[in-house]
Amino acid sequence: MSDQLLEGWVAIGAMFGISASKMRRKKRELIAGGYIFERGNRRGGHTVCAFPSSLRIWAAEKSGKGERL
Secondary structure (H helix, E strand, C coil), X not given: CCCCCEECHHHHHHHHXXXXXXXXXXXXXXXXXXXXXXEEXXXXXXXXXXCHHHHHHHXXXXXXXXXXX
């Protein structure tokens, strides 16, 4: 199974079938846990990135605690 890098909130949210804005609200939690990271781009901004395997672990941990995405 390939673990292809997801780039941007739209791609990350699509993995769970939720909006980019809803995923963006979880940014601090995801960065603090090491589930996502930011990469610099040529224009001086940053792109949020994640591997699906990391996000599945995060979702499983939330589910195990009875929390919703």
